[in-house]
Amino acid sequence: MIGRVFLIGAGPGDPELMTLRALRMLQSADVVVFDRLVSDEILDLCPLDAEKLAVGKYSKNHLVPQSRINEILHQQALMGRNVARLKGGDPMIFGRGSEEAAYLLNLGIEVEYAPGITAAQGASCSTGVPLTHRGLATGVQYVTGHRQADKVLDLDWKALADPDTTLVVYMGVSNIGQIAVGLMTEGLPARTPVMAISRATSASEERMVTTLGAVAQDSREAGLKPPTIFIIGKVVTLYKAHQQGLSIGAVSANG
Numbered sequence: 558m559i560g561r562v563f564l565i566g567a568g569p570g571d572p573e574l575m576t577l578r579a580l581r582m583l584q585s586a587d588v589v590v591f592d593r594l595v596s597d598e599i600l601d602l603c604p605l606d607a608e609k610l611a612v613g614k615y616s617k618n619h620l621v622p623q624s625r626i627n628e629i630l631h632q633q634a635l636m637g638r639n640v641a642r643l644k645g646g647d648p649m650i651f652g653r654g655s656e657e658a659a660y661l662l663n664l665g666i667e668v669e670y671a672p673g674i675t676a677a678q679g680a681s682c683s684t685g686v687p688l689t690h691r692g693l694a695t696g697v698q699y700v701t702g703h704r705q706a707d708k709v710l711d712l713d714w715k716a717l718a719d720p721d722t723t724l725v726v727y728m729g730v731s732n733i734g735q736i737a738v739g740l741m742t743e744g745l746p747a748r749t750p751v752m753a754i755s756r757a758t759s760a761s762e763e764r765m766v767t768t769l770g771a772v773a774q775d776s777r778e779a780g781l782k783p784p785t786i787f788i789i790g791k792v793v794t795l796y797k798a799h800q801q802g803l804s805i806g807a808v809s810a811n812g
Contacts, residue, residue: 560587560634562661564654566647566673567591570759572598574679579671586641588633590626594645594784596759602643623653627660634666645784647673651701651727676701676786677725680757684764685799686792693791694723702729702736702787710735718743722789730785734773740789741769752795756784766796 563582568574575583580602580657583589589603593613603609610629612621622628632638648654648670658668677699681688688697698717704710710732717724720742729736741747755763767775769789 558637559666559722560636560638561667561669562630562634562639562640562642562657563669563671564648564658565641565643565671566649566652567595567599567643567645567676569646569679569757570596570599570647571679572596572602574674574758575599575602576671576673579673582669582671583641583643584652585639587638588635589641589643590629591641591643592645595643599643600748607641623644623656627657631664631666644673645676646679647675650675650699653676656718657711676727676754676757677788678785680754680786683758683762684752684754684796685750686788686796688723688725688788688792690792690795695721697723697725699725699727702726702732710739712736712739714743718745720745720749720791723788723792724788726789728783729787730776730781732785733776733787736787737769737772745769745789747771749789750791750798752788752793753779753781753785754788755781757784757786763811766793 563586565579565582567579583602584604586604586607588608588610590610590612591600600609612626612629630640630642642652642657644652646652661668677688689695700712700717726736747768749769751767751769751772753765753776765775765779
């Protein structure tokens, strides 16, 4: 019999944020193929007899290229094994889950999905900064701040520079200066608040609050490293209220 592949979102780090579906799939796996950002606490939830295969990538250092990961998933399924493809966050948000699924489905391999809490949602709850808030942000946009093979960022800066929308930037540490310039060029004020969150929801989570005009220099001075996301927009003004223990719903839109 041919096995199945489970595309599982492990969430941003805290094992308590995994869904019951994700946990059930993980614990039924014969082999677990996992990314670098999957925490040790989550790997401890794997079956004791499951084989674990690390295929994590680092910036500019892809020890296991995506094509090889695809082949591993296919080969393991052909062996009749249930394969847990364990990814940080949500596999369908900047996780290449759809690419892997398309490859497998084209070869006749059954694929099932378990969504995960993406880093933006995890960081929002751990910091108390909402992604939308009446009077401050009517929508939210997710973008990646990195391009394959270090290509130039070609984001739609005009569409992203909306003062009434929260912008969340994934994988943007190395390019945050370029991102800030692109947004300010299209009219987003330099005073726009920004929060950087590293290792969201983990015991080693770190936070930095700054402005769009200062984020590049402040990020360098703080020595920010991946995984870090940036929340850009007026909702960041609510962080201080959260720190003071106030109810976010009681804070006026004018701060």
